[in-house]
Amino acid sequence: MNPLSLIVRTVCNVFAWFMVIFGAYIIVHGHLSPGGGFQGGAVVATFIAFLLVAHGGKRLLGWVKEGLFSAVESTGLLIFLGAGLFGISTTFFYNFLAKKGGLFGSVVPLGSNTGVLNSSGTIALMNLAVGLEVVAGLSLIIVYMFKGIRLELDREEESHDR
Amino acid sequence: MRGWRIFYLLGLMVMCGLFFGALQDIHPFGEPVEPAMDDYFLERAQEERAxxxxxxxxxxxxxxxxxxxxxxxxxxxxxxxxxxFRKGGHER
Amino acid sequence: MTGNLPFVVVGLLFAIGMALILFDKNLIKIAIGVSMVEAATNLFLIVLGYRTGGSIPVYTLAGEVKRMVLPTPQALTLTAIVIGVATTALMLSLIMLLYRYYGTLDVREIRRLRG
Known part of the structure; x- marks a missing residue:
């Protein structure tokens, strides 16, 4: 994939970050508004697709570190599993943080309300963890599928040369 | 090859017939049959899990x-x- | 019957997807058919949980709500969508590898070249 024109690249440089911010908003407000870790993670992973389309594959592969993505993905899954395991004294996936005060421990008023960000216990924590995992996983899929296409193109060029 | 296609078409038609037969008996759109569990979640989620x-x-x-x-x-x-897609993983 | 129109749409989507899977020879189009069957399943789950006049099951700034849509089918559909994305990515990767080995996407050609 070749880089697109200067106009496309400039617009992408500005607006790709808005996609990241919007996705982060969806992840962080997962327990208050429609959305959550999976959806917000998919939105944030669009960032890599934006960069790939606008800047071309060669430059993108110079920027991304696959090992970092893999580590972030594993970390997200481990935090998710750990948040489930910490409530094991009651039962697996028990919400041990809810309504205890402190981190994510506020009580929400019943019925329609304006939303308390510091509520819902492990649910918010798991949203963040799953968001991390989905971001890194989908980015890895995009990067590696592009690598597969590039390998194919290289092979075709070689066979044409022969 | 051709016989298989006719077989597939027959199976697809039987499946569609079963679907439209099931459509006569399904509950009307907009009125779920057993919403007890979901009503429990809707009532208790705010006070139990905040x-x-x-x-x-x-x-x-x-x-x-x-x-x-x-x-x-x-x-x-x-x-x-x-x-x-690992590098060199699938080259013969 | 007209009140059940969403169920008819589900059946049509499923039938179109199955017809693509059964009758098409192109692997990409077969993958599209599998995705359409997934979409039909997700739509079926969502439609099963709809209540007439219900709002979304979110209490933030909900106003005066009387009825809410069933939340459990929506949660399970969320699960199904993510698994669908994962399987679609794996399916397309396998199709790319098949194209690299055989140089074609036609299932008859692939079967002939292999056997």
Whole structure:
């Protein structure tokens, strides 16, 4: 994939970050508004697709570190599993943080309300963890599928040369 | 080859017939039959788990084990894609 | 019957997807058919949980709500969508590898070249 024109690249440089911010908003407000870790993670992973389309594959592969993505993905899954395991004294996936005060421990008023960000216990924590995992996983899929296409193109060029 | 296609077409038509037969007996759109569990979640999610979004409370709390399997499936799929396209992994 | 129109749409989507899977020879189109069957399943789950006049099951700034849509089918559909994305990515990767080995996407050609 070749880089697109200067106009496309400039617009992408500005607006790709808005996609990241919007996705982060969806992840962080997962327990208050429609959305959550999976959806917000998919939105944030669009960032890599934006960069790939606008800047071309060669430059993108110079920027991304696959090992970092893999580590972030594993970390997200481990935090998710750990948040489930910490409530094991009651039962697996028990919400041990809810309504205890402190981190994510506020009580929400019943019925329609304006939303308390510091509520819902492990649910918010798991949203963040799953968001991390989905971001890194989908980015890895995009990067590696592009690598597969590039390998194919290289092979075709070689066979044409022969 | 041609016989198989006729067989497939027959199976597809039988399946569509079964669908439209089932459509006569299904409950009307907009009136679920057994909403007791969902009403419980809708009433109790706010006081039990202090969360406004009931869908999130089900995904990550009441049925968190499902989500663990889902995250594991996603992880496995990503690992498989990476393994398939590893550099030099599939050159003969 | 007209009140059940969403169920009819589900059946049509499923039938179109199955017809693509059964009768098409192109692997990409078969993958599209599998995705359409997934979409039909997700739509079926969502439609099963709909209540007439219900709002979304979110209490933030909900106003005066009387009825809410069933939340459990929505949660399970969320699970199904993510698993669908994962399997679609894996399916397309395998199709790319098949194309690299055989140089074609036609299932008959692939079967002939292999056997």
């Amino acid at each position: 969360v406004n979004n009931v869908v999130t409370s089900i995904v990550f709390d009441y049925r968190g084990f499902d989500t663990l399997g889902e995250a594991a499936v996603l992880f496995t799929a990503v690992t498989s894609v990476v393994a398939l």
